[in-house]
Amino acid sequence: MKVTLINPRWENRGISSNNVSLFSFPPQGLVQLASLTPLDWQVEIVDENTADIDFDEPTDLVGLTGMTSLAPRAYEIAAKFREKKIPTIMGGIHASMIPGEAKRHVDSVVIGEADLEWPGILRDFENGNLRQIYRADLPSNLDFPVCRAVNRTYPISFSRFLPDVKFAYFQTSRGCSLNCKHCSTTRFNGRIIRTKSMPDLLEEIRQERIISNFDFILFVNDNIMADPRYARELFRELRQLEIRWFSQTDIRIANNDIIDLACQSGLSGVFLGLEAVNPSFLQQTSQTKERWRSCYEPAVKRLRERGVIVYASFMIGFDNESDKTVDEVVDWAIENKIDIAEFMMLTPLPGTELFEEMSKAGRIRTRDWNLYGLGDCVFEPIGWSKEGLEEALKRAYKEFYSLSSITRRINRRLPFRHFVSTLMTNFDFRRFGK
DSSP states (O other), X not given: OEEEEEEOOOOSOHHHHHGGXXXXXXXXXXXXXXXXXXXXXXXXXXXXXXXXXXXXXXXXEEEEOOOGGGHHHHXXXXXXXXXXXXXXXXXXXXXXXXXXXXXXXXXXXXXXXXXXXXXXXXXXXXXXXXXXXXXXXXXXSSOOOOOSOOOOEEEEOSSXXXXXXXXXXXXXXXXXXSOOTTOOHHHHHOSSOEEOOHHHHHHHHHHHHXXXXXXXXXXXXXXXXXXXXXXXXXXXXXXXXXXOEEEEEOGGGGSTXXXXXXXXXXXXEEEEEEEOSSHHHXXXXXXXHHHHGGGHHHHHHHHHHTTOEEEEEEEEOOXXXXXXXXXXXXXXXXXXXXXXXXXXXXXXXXXXHHHHHHHHTTOBOOOOGXXXXXXXXXXXXXXXXXXXXXXXXXXXXXXXXXXXXHHXXXXXXXXXHHHHHHHHHHHHHGXXXX
C-alpha cells in the first residue's frame, strides 16, 4: 500500500508565506511520520510549495498537515482526493485545535502529536477500521522506533540571489513552558519539556553527515533553551562534531554561563521571538518575556560580539498600538543592530488564549483562515484601525530595511559567508515594505 503525505502551499499573503522562498523544505512533521511508516508501505512526501500534486498518481491514503492559514488549501486538496474515493486523514496544529471543522473535510482527524499513533492508524486502515477521530497522547520522550531512513537534508535559500545551502534538520525537544497568549505551541505540545536521548541524536547527526555532507544543522525546536540543563549537555556534545548550527531560542542562550559553550559548539545564528520592546505590550502576551525585557539589549550585544546572526521577530497590533509605538520597535531594532528582523501582525490563532479572549469579546473580524498568515489584521484593534495597522506593518519593513539602516547594522564580526548571506537577505527583505 501507499500513503502520500502532503504539505499544502502557502498563498501569497504575509511574511510567513514569503518565507517559502527563504526556507523551502518539507515540514518536519511529515518527514517524521515517513520515518515511522512500516516498511511494507510505500510513502511519498509532496511539498506543494516546491512541486505540483499529481492527483492522478495512484495512492491508497492521503495524509495532510497544515497551520491555520494552510487549512483552506488542505481542505481543497482533500476534496479532490475524496472525489476519487481516496481516503484522507489530517493532523497538525490547526486540525488539532478545531477537529470538528477538519472532520467536515476529511475522513479522519488526528488530534495531537501523531508519532506513536501513526503505525496503528495505518493498521486500522489496512483492516478497514479507520476511525474518524484519533486522540494522541503526548509521548514521554522523542525516542521513537524508526522504521526507515529519511532524507533530513534540504537546500535552503537565505536569499534569492545566493546559492542554496544544505541544512540537515533535527528536533531535540518538544513542549514550551512559556505559554504565551498568542502561541498555540503549549496547547499542542504541552508545557512539560520532552527530549531526545543524546546518544540517539548524535548517532542520527553522524549518519546524516555521512550520507549528505550537509553545511549546517537547523534544530527545529520551538526553543532550544526550553530545558537549560539538556541544552548545556547538547552543546558540550556538539563540540566534538565540529558543526555549525542554527535554532530558535529564547534570550537565555546569551547568559554568561552558556553563551561561550553554545558558540564553542558551533552556534551560527539564532531566531529570537522578542515580540515587543514595550513592557506593557509584552505583558499582554507573556509575563515571562516581560520579566526578560531588561535582558534584551545585553543579550543581543553578546551574540553579535561573538559573530552570531541575530534574526528577531516582533509583533504589531497590541492593544493601544500606534504609529509611535511601531516606530519605537523599528528604532530599537536598528539601534541594537538586529541582523534580520521579521515584523508580524498579532494574530489570534485558533487554540490560543488570545483567540479565546478575542472571541468572547466579539473582536474576531473574520474566520477566513486564508487571512491568518500573520500579515493581515483579522481582529478589531483597540486604539487604531485595521488599515492603520496593516500600513504600519509595511512601513516597519520599509524603514528597517532602508539603505541607511542596513549600512548601520552591518556586523563585520560575522564570518564572510554569513556576512554576505545576511547582507543579501536584508536587500531581499526590502520587498516586504512595498
